[in-house]
Amino acid sequence: MSDLRSGDLGGNLRGDGRRGVAILGSTGSIGRSTLAVIGMHPERFRVSVLGAHSSWQAVVEQAQRFEPDAVVLVDPAAAAEARAALERCGSKTRVESGAEALATAVTGDGTQMVMAAIVGAAGLMSTLAAVRAAKRVLLANKEALVMAGRLLMEEVVRTGTQLIPIDSEHNAIFQCMPAGYLPGDAARGVTRVILTASGGPFRTVPLSRLTHATPDEACAHPKWKMGRKISVDSATLMNKGLEVIEATLLFGLPESQVDVVVHPQSLVHSFVEYADGSLLAQLGAPDMRTPIAQGLAWPERIRSGVAPLNMSQVGGLEFEPPDLARFPSLELARAAARAGGTAPAVLNAANEVAVQAFLDGRLNFTGITTVIDKVLQRLDISPVKALGDVLDADAAARRLAVALIELKPGAFA
Ligand code: NAD
Numbered sequence: 010m011s012d013l014r015s016g017d018l019g020g021n022l023r024g025d026g027r028r029g030v031a032i033l034g035s036t037g038s039i040g041r042s043t044l045a046v047i048g049m050h051p052e053r054f055r056v057s058v059l060g061a062h063s064s065w066q067a068v069v070e071q072a073q074r075f076e077p078d079a080v081v082l083v084d085p086a087a088a089a090e091a092r093a094a095l096e097r098c099g100s101k102t103r104v105e106s107g108a109e110a111l112a113t114a115v116t117g118d119g120t121q122m123v124m125a126a127i128v129g130a131a132g133l134m135s136t137l138a139a140v141r142a143a144k145r146v147l148l149a150n151k152e153a154l155v156m157a158g159r160l161l162m163e164e165v166v167r168t169g170t171q172l173i174p175i176d177s178e179h180n181a182i183f184q185c186m187p188a189g190y191l192p193g194d195a196a197r198g199v200t201r202v203i204l205t206a207s208g209g210p211f212r213t214v215p216l217s218r219l220t221h222a223t224p225d226e227a228c229a230h231p232k233w234k235m236g237r238k239i240s241v242d243s244a245t246l247m248n249k250g251l252e253v254i255e256a257t258l259l260f261g262l263p264e265s266q267v268d269v270v271v272h273p274q275s276l277v278h279s280f281v282e283y284a285d286g287s288l289l290a291q292l293g294a295p296d297m298r299t300p301i302a303q304g305l306a307w308p309e310r311i312r313s314g315v316a317p318l319n320m321s322q323v324g325g326l327e328f329e330p331p332d333l334a335r336f337p338s339l340e341l342a343r344a345a346a347r348a349g350g351t352a353p354a355v356l357n358a359a360n361e362v363a364v365q366a367f368l369d370g371r372l373n374f375t376g377i378t379t380v381i382d383k384v385l386q387r388l389d390i391s392p393v394k395a396l397g398d399v400l401d402a403d404a405a406a407r408r409l410a411v412a413l414i415e416l417k418p419g420a421f422a
């Protein structure tokens with residue numbers, strides 16, 4: 010255990026000493042950035058597994074370039090297409106299908122690190138499998154942690170897994186923690202962590218225009234290019250709410266010691282406050298290749314392809330408190346963090362259903378938070394003793410959110 014937590018990755022490295030990286034969600038924004046960093050360091054890393062939902066053409070292109078041992082597509086028809094395409098070009102990559110295959114593919118000896126970059130609750134089982142197999146887990150899939158946080162962190166501590174946060178704020182905090190610190194350890198001397206938030210695309214838009222904001226407006230993030238679900242979360246500020254919960258779990262802090270400050274320039278990625286009055290921050294361009302490279306190479310440092318900041322050209326750095334009236338999501342998430350038990354799983358599931366309905370044009374923008382609020386009010390919150398409790402709460406919250414959206418289409422106008 011102590012070896013794993015000091016940077017050794019265990020498992021069988023290939024004869025050439027390269028580390029095998031399984032990338033789940035390889036066709037997404039984080040997945041593609043991960044491949045871009047790996048592509049810069051072919052002597053250090055090899056791709057062991059590529060996993061995605063159904064975008065088989067993109068995976069086939071990635072497999073041709075990176076020659077993984079396996080490709081896993083959840084959708085069987087897409088997997089069949091990918092298998093045929095890879096066989097035609099003489100590839101040795103095996104193709105598997107189904108959600109369970111994702112979880113088993115990451116546990117093989119050829120994998121030392123797993124980039125968990127599937128979006129939403131769909132990433133939970135494979136993330137958990139990677140933690141249980143004591144692989145280094147690079148965690149982008151914050152929803153898995155929000156849902157099943159305590160169980161997942163217990164497994165991290167039990168197995169000695171190196172869980173490295175990739176979410177830029179949490180990666181910044183990780184970088185500002187005492188030397189040798191890993192999530193799951195007590196954060197000694199830390200009095201607070203402060204997450205920065207860009208404020209999203211609607212920070213200064215008149216409140217009256219928010220109700221009918223369109224999916225494209227919500228996804229036009231001023232600083233970060235990301236998948237559509239997290240972009241909408243950034244527009245409602247639920248992303249920051251999920252990140253408050255994520256921080257409590259990773260760093261073992263109560264919600265009251267996790268603050269949020271709006272910082273429109275998105276250059277300071279977060280702060281750690283110490284008992285002696287020190288405030289440490291990590292700065293960099295808003296580009297996910299930096300945290301990805303940090304996680305891949307930790308405790309070393311490698312190039313990421315991101316240009317350094319030129320501080321004499323940065324100009325001002327502004328900070329202001331979040332507008333809680335404009336963004337009620339943040340307080341909903343804090344209440345779920347305080348309630349504990351199944352509350353974060355309920356919050357997350359209701360949010361996923363509401364965001365999808367918004368993206369599909371079935372719910373207006375402000376209706377997203379209304380649905381989450383109603384689901385949280387109506388469902389009983391219970392303690393989490395086993396994974397089944399989390400999955401039941403997730404399913405119940407989804408059913409109720411769907412019912413609220415479908416049965417009362419006018420209720421949220
Ligand atoms: P994305 O939508 O661009 O990509 C999602 C990936 O997940 C795709 O490869 C897709 O095939 C796969 N996927 C979707 N549903 C799936 C399912 N049911 N089963 C298996 N695979 C499935 O998303 P993204 O922006 O890359 O975000 C991925 C995760 O990283 C999210 O949890 C997000 O919150 C987190 N994150 C992203 C960023 C960012 O800059 N994009 C920053 C911080 C955290």
Ligand code: MG
Pocket residue numbers: 176177178252
């Ligand atoms: Mg973030």
